[in-house]
Amino acid sequence: MGLEISVGSRIRKSPFFEKTVEEGVTHFSIYNRTYMATSYGDPIGEYRRLVDGVSMWDVTCERQVALKGPDAENLTRYLTSRNLGGLNIGQGRYVPLVDYRGTIINDPVLLPISSDEYWLSIADSDILLWASAIAGERGMDVEVYDPYVSPLAVQGPKAVDVVAPLVGDWVRELKYFAFRETEVEGIPLVVAKSGWSKQGGYELYLRDQTKGHQLWDLVKEAGQPHGIGPGCPNYIERLESGLLSYGADTDAQTNPYEVGLGKYVDLDREDEFVGKQALKKIHAEGIKRQFVGFLISGESIASSSQHRWPILMDGSQIGFASAAAWSPRINSNIGVGLIETAHSEAGIKVTVCADAGALDATVVKLPFEIPE
């Protein structure tokens, strides 16, 4: 349709914004009230670069919510259903958050920066307000704020060969979600082994917002020998890998058990946490929906679906596909979505009501199997 995005002061611009424009970004969305580059106009090229080489993404929209003060650890533990056990400074964790009804409201990565400072690296919902309200009502001695940190993701099998020369060989030994504070040419960074793909890589959390252009250029230069190029959170790869996209795959009723996050809920914890009673009830009753994949028949469908597609079985709706695309590696259209548990077993045949018409599809477990 060629609809343009308006750029104004209500929405945050990334410190890499002008660099992404220079690189030829064509599409944006808005995520956490921040402009998010979503395409450079070459979906298959960007995908190939990510799965075969190395790609750099502006993910400033992945905002940090800092919890700082004597009660920061208490608040952190109270906010998530996950049992955090012994928290290690420098070791991140994936910590889905639910509300008092047991509904998922975000799925951040927790970064324990120090014993009294924790960051939640969030998906698209306002956890700053959520955590502030809870801290305020509980009278906790903790400051909740946005520390103005902007992640630049370097993703793909060759990412390590770009980041190690720049930051140091110690990054080769980092465990998944581990991170360290460091400086590169005077640019203060938190370097984490993480990112929203299964291709491996790092996120460089920029702590000085005036140095975005400098960091972008450094990474680009370090990546030249490896064919680095710009990218975005990748629509196709995340489908193949079965990565959850909060807000796209989830709706206002989605609980952790439905989307494979039950392992991050510890109902046996002795301490209280938000949603504990509701999750106990949901767990006891069993879930009615399940997040699954679909192998979808037919020619290559449009690179992305603009809305949820109904999933039918014997003419009745049993759920929706939240995203679908052509997978070059699987050589088929694929999708993900929530469908009724009773019909969610691998191999079950369903119908996807795509924009172009009804398509036959088969339910599969996530992540998809990628042929060698």
Place this chain on the structure above:
Amino acid sequence: MGLEISVGSRIRKSPFFEKTVEEGVTHFSIYNRTYMATSYGDPIGEYRRLVDGVSMWDVTCERQVALKGPDAENLTRYLTSRNLGGLNIGQGRYVPLVDYRGTIINDPVLLPISSDEYWLSIADSDILLWASAIAGERGMDVEVYDPYVSPLAVQGPKAVDVVAPLVGDWVRELKYFAFRETEVEGIPLVVAKSGWSKQGGYELYLRDQTKGHQLWDLVKEAGQPHGIGPGCPNYIERLESGLLSYGADTDAQTNPYEVGLGKYVDLDREDEFVGKQALKKIHAEGIKRQFVGFLISGESIASSSQHRWPILMDGSQIGFASAAAWSPRINSNIGVGLIETAHSEAGIKVTVCADAGALDATVVKLPFEIPE
């Protein structure tokens, strides 16, 4: 730059979305995780239609947060610093919300639907999460949810002549912010005398999301004799009228006194409300910034500024202009912004650092005076 917006299932589409595309919408933004039409490509024409005639706007992005149950009224009163006194069903109120630091987090209109149901018609921040957290922590017996209601604004001096024939002559007698539930050709609506302009008009809150196209067509048809056409929350008119744009004009430190909302803070209330202690302190200390207007010299500047422009006095920064545009009625560039109280008196000369260079400007009180 011609940057396109990507359309996907993570962001809500309005029930009027396809109609706005049919009408030739050219630009979108995202507001409350909902696509918001921002331009039909004719800024001056859209402005003229609003100030001289009648315009119809899709403001589905103005989401409703419903508070329903025995504690709905208690929660409503606790959430806002305003003294709501006797709440009348059917009479809306403007109710700025602050956090525990006294910082503005939204400025909704409150609609008392019934004695146990209140809607907050919100600006761009997640008050659903905020109110849910507070209700959850206080153990209140109240449900907080999105009732899926989509406002269609009809704005401009001729709006009444479009809406009255459609809905009934009773709308002519409605007080500002008053509303009534009704049906038009089987479409369930809440009709309110409100809207984000000072040109007068109504908001038709659509309660059945399957009937967006039908409602759009009815309003368009009723408006034909009056030259109705599509519009958007209007960038120029809102500047002239000094209407606050939460998130654009406010930042992470803005309190109500700075932006002229002190009259909605009642520090003498005997009951508790969020931010009471902080607002008492802020009030006692006096404010350091003030929201003002600027008359800006020079040729017509671009129709909108893409980011905040620094405001200088004697070479030092004293604040920022959050928005600026050419005003056809004032025949000058105008802007709004927050500057230091010490330099905020009308008549003071400042410098605006616009994209095109430094421009002389004069501070004025809001709203701007519009010549006859």
